[in-house]
Amino acid sequence: MFPKNESLARNELYEICRLAYARGYLCGTEGNLSIRLDSNSLLSTPSNTCKGMIKQDDFILTDLEGHLLKSNLSSAARKPSTELKMHLLAYEMRSDICAIVHAHPTVTVALTVAGKSLSSPILPEVVCTLGSIPVASYATPGTEEVPESLRPFLSNYDAIVLDHHGALTLGTSINDAFYKLEMLEHHAQTLFIAELLGGAIPLAPEQINKLLGIRAIYGLTRPIQIH
Ligand SMILES: [Zn+2]
Secondary structure, three states, X not given: OOOOOHHHHHHHHHHHHHHHHHOOOOXXXXXXXXXXXXXXXXXXXXXXXXXXXXXXXXXXXXXXXXOEEEEOOOHHHOOEOOOHHHHHHHHHHOOOOOEEEEEOOHHHHHHHHOOOOOOOOOOHHHXXXXXXXXXXXXXXXXXXXXXXXXXXXXXXXXXXXEOXXXXXXXXXXXXXXXXHHHHHHHHHHHHHHHHHOOOOOOOOHHHHHHHHHHHHHHOOOXXXXXX
């Protein structure tokens, strides 16, 4: 997967930032996205920047410990996000991923605010791609509590929900991480509407087993957790 061309990565990150904002997954200056370029450098969105108005030159380059390597344009104002800590831990724990999206998708977060689980296996695509979706314990945003709340899940899940906060999705590319975010929010919306209609009926164990049996056909070989 490595190394990744920085200029190409800037374009890809730009496209997904704009798309994520347009889809309503990020509000104001919230959220942060990153691409790992090689074993020692990371391209990410800077703090306090609206992803709907961001430009390719705004992204900053840090090492895998979060130290600033390069920042273009008004560099004095360009600092790593306080939420970069969770990206750093995820890259440290997962050598197989190259990109991360952290966003605040409304229905996903609303379900945690209401104390609802998101793990019900209701959609075949979600079962095949993400498996069960865990909710990490509430943590104060911007602090070390956030990566620590995610630590129990990072090895085994590509989509993790942060209680009363947002979502973190991991991918082999920034597009892959974004598609997982989109899939997660679609799952949350479907679950929410099904509950309004009288209650979600999960897929039966034999239906889930069949889905797990066909994952390889779609190139899905990474083990997933179903519970
Ligand atoms: Zn956040």
